[in-house]
Amino acid sequence: MRVVLPARIGPEELIESNIPLDDDGHQEWDPDKEYDQGERVVLTEEHDGRQPTQRIYRALTSNQGAFPAEHTIDEVGADEAKWQDLGGINRFRAFDEVVGSKSVSDASYDPELYNPEGQEALDQGVAFRFKPGVVTDSLTLLGLEASYLDVVVVNEDGVQYQKRHELQTTIPESDWHAYFFAEPERDQELVLTELPLVSEDMTIEDLPGTLEAEFRISAYNGGAPAKIGNILVGQSYRVGESGFGAEASIVDFSTKERDEFGHFRVRERAFANRAQVPVLIETARIQRVQRFLAQIRSRPAVYIASKELGPTVFGFYKRFRLLYQNAVLSECELTIEGLI
Incomplete structure (x- = not known):
């Protein structure tokens, strides 16, 4: 692992x-323009010292001069938000x-x-x-x-x-x-x-x-x-050797609702990968592994098991448990939840 x-x-x-900056077809945000609800812009250039985010934004309300990256729901809350962050432009979605x-x-x-x-x-x-x-x-x-x-x-x-x-x-x-x-x-x-x-x-x-x-x-x-x-x-940081018994599953965010007549209404949405992997660790390294996992607790990372013994997941670990087995080898149980 x-x-x-x-x-x-x-x-x-x-x-x-080979993907141009304007490949998405949206205009660069203009501080002097009044935007109507639903209009979309991109931030690929610097504006008054504010760095480009390489992302697409949709106007939630009519506004003028509101820098999109500073007026999203995450930044100011749902009541004050003027722009919705729609994600990265095509050129930067891979990153x-x-x-x-x-x-x-x-x-x-x-x-x-x-x-x-x-x-x-x-x-x-x-x-x-x-x-x-x-x-x-x-x-x-x-x-x-x-x-x-x-x-x-x-x-x-x-x-x-x-x-x-x-x-x-x-x-x-x-x-x-x-x-x-x-x-x-x-x-x-x-x-x-x-x-x-x-x-x-x-x-x-x-x-x-x-x-x-x-x-x-x-x-x-x-x-x-x-x-x-x-x-x-x-x-990469070597945690240990992946063992047999790994579990792979998904977390599905789709909804399935049954109406009063018994019919289902299904709304297909995204899903995230999930894995639970047993890892064998040298007992002498167990405290170092614990410190490393504590340091990355809130950082997305790539967890690489192997094709034979487990999946590769990009996300966060949800839980880890270190089991002292003997003076030579111990075990770590990692539960990993992937990003959507």
Whole structure:
């Protein structure tokens, strides 16, 4: 079990993308304009020293001069709010903390820049170049809708990591009927750990981690729009070894109501992943693990078990319990609830 605290990727860290800032079709907020209820704006530019949020806002009431980011329900309450935060713009949805919102594009990008060396040229879909600016040894991508995902990591010394990942297409049943008629299933997540250590002027092969590296990530979906839900990079912390007996489930926020005639009315809404994972820990490290978990109690993180022993969840732990077993090994029970 590894835990990764994702680095923030904002306008300063994002070098380029093939998704333009105005891809959502909304105008930049204008302090001199009077907005009617329902109008939408974006904040992609600085306004009087206030930094852009790269988010979309909808007017709740007619207003003029009310900076959207400072007049939402979260900031001033429902009675005083003038704007509703609708989430990130398309270009930055892959870097927000909402798994269900995705960056989507079928625009072209430079294959020489984004494709690994020696691979067939792919040049349509979603592409990002960014530099986290912190030590990283792990990359997690969630909510993928693509056929291929290219990952290239470079620094001044050149390419340090490059690989094309085929998002495996599987058929649910292994018979001829399924072969011809079943809908193929693709992997929707990719987890890479122990990337090579890269800094501006050196490469240390025997240590994990990537410092001051540039990431180039592109997703190709056979000509159809490619989608990326989350790109999460950071340095991983090893909690212990995942054990057998992990539980995976979801928390469904849909409503199902029965009327007086017995008919159901179903409103489908989002859901969050949930996992309960037993982890084996060296008893000598148990206090360090407890301190680490206490430090991240209110920070979203990527919890990586393994494909064989448990799921990968981006969210918060809801509960942990440390069980002292003997002088050598102890156990930690982690209950993790994912973000929507």
